[in-house]
Amino acid sequence: EVQLVESGGVVVQPGGSLRLSCVVSGFTFDDYGMHWVRQAPGKGLEWIGLISWDGDRTYYLDSVEGRFTITRDNSKNSLYLQMNSLRTEDTALYYCAKQDKDDERLVDHWGQGTQVTVSS
Amino acid sequence: DIQLTQSPSLLSASVGDRVTITCRASQDISSYLVWYQQKPGKAPKLLIYVASTLRSGVPSRFSDSGSGTEFTLTISSLQPEDFATYYCQQLKSYPLTFGGGTKVEIK
Numbered sequence: 001e002v003q004l005v006e007s008g009g010v011v012v013q014p015g016g017s018l019r020l021s022c023v024v025s026g027f028t029f030d031d032y033g034m035h036w037v038r039q040a041p042g043k044g045l046e047w048i049g050l051i052s053w054d055g056d057r058t059y060y061l062d063s064v065e066g067r068f069t070i071t072r073d074n075s076k077n078s079l080y081l082q083m084n085s086l087r088t089e090d091t092a093l094y095y096c097a098k099q100d101k102d103d104e105r106l107v108d109h110w111g112q113g114t115q116v117t118v119s120s
Numbered sequence: 121d122i123q124l125t126q127s128p129s130l131l132s133a134s135v136g137d138r139v140t141i142t143c144r145a146s147q148d149i150s151s152y153l154v155w156y157q158q159k160p161g162k163a164p165k166l167l168i169y170v171a172s173t174l175r176s177g178v179p180s181r182f183s184d185s186g187s188g189t190e191f192t193l194t195i196s197s198l199q200p201e202d203f204a205t206y207y208c209q210q211l212k213s214y215p216l217t218f219g220g221g222t223k224v225e226i227k
Contacts, residue, residue, distance in 0.1 A: 044221040045156070045164065045207050050214075059214040062121065095163060103170070105211040106154060110163035 002026040002109045004096050009114030016086050020114055022079040022096030030054070030074035033104035036081050038092035039113070046092070051079070052104065064090075086118045122146055122210050126219035132227040139195040141222045143186075143208035151187045152212040158221075159204045168193070170211060198224070 008020040022034070036048040049060040051070040058070050069082040079096050093113040100106035123146040133139050143153065151171045156164040166175050168184045181196040195202055203226055208219040 045158075045209075045218040047209070047216045047218060050216070059216075061215045100169070103211070105216055106166075106169055107164075108166050108175075110165075112163055 002098065004098060004109060004111035006094060006096050006111045006114035009094060009116045011117045011119060012086055013120050014086060014088055014118055016118070017082070017084045018086065018116060020081040020083070020094055020096075020116070022081075022111060024077050024079070024096075024098065027098065029072075029077040032101075033099040034070075034072060034079045035097040035099065035107055036068075036070060036079075037095045037097055037107070037110075038090075038116075039095070040089075040092040043092075048081070048094075050099075050104065083116070086116075088118050090116065091118045092116060121215055122149060122213060122217055124208055124210055124217055124219035126206075126208060126222050129220060129222060131222055131224050133198050133224060134227045135198055135200060137198045137227075139198050139202075139224060141193040141206055141208075141224075143191045143193070143219050145189045145191075145210055145212075148188050149210045149212035152210055153184075153186070153191050154209050154211060155182075155184060155193050156207045156209065157202075157204045158207065164207065167206075195224075 003025045006022045033052045035050045067085045071080045095113045096111045097107040098109040100108040125144045127142050155168040158164040184193045205221045205223045
């Protein structure tokens with residue numbers, strides 16, 4: 001069974017930094033690209049970015065590029081989201097998600113999310 | 121960036137109704153559109169992916185159509201478990217944007 005478990009969400013002050021983690025199981029991690037998607041309270045889904053299976057390629061939402069960095073450690077079945085210069089509008093539930101077997105742009109499994117609150 | 125506009129944002133319907141949700145793209149995305157369902161407190165679930173392919177296990181009452189800039193998701197006969205929020209997402213180019221969502225509520 002595919003499982004994705006996010007962690008690291010906390011309350012942080014504006015301008016602060018945070019690293020989220022996602023540990024996966026139930027599939028061969030280094031065969032798949034991975035995504036981060038967020039959802040602000042009561043709002044819709046917002047795609048943040050993607051990292052390729054080997055970590056060589058990353059793509060980001062314009063508003064987070066330069067502030068957020070997606071990395072992975074295939075030896076630990078782990079995905080990370082480093083978030084710097086956090087803003088109040090970054091407050092959201094952050095999901096990690098796995099690509100479909102045939103298309104790295106398509107998400108077919110999601111974690112349950114970790115809550116990040118940016119507030120003074 | 122490609123913008124996706126869903127309508128309506130809220131839809132009130134009864135069990136057994138035929139329901140249609142529209143997703144319009146700001147530019148031609150060919151058939152690179154997918155649909156997700158999200159229930160309160162839960163992660164989204166993939167329903168339909170590129171070229172109108174129904175994901176395994178998704179009931180056949182769900183279907184979609186369209187290409188280019190206009191797409192529709194249809195639920196042929198709404199069931200109690202279908203009350204949820206539905207999102208479209210384009211996979212044509214990065215960033216991979218979502219529509220704003222359509223909440224289907226009980227009438």
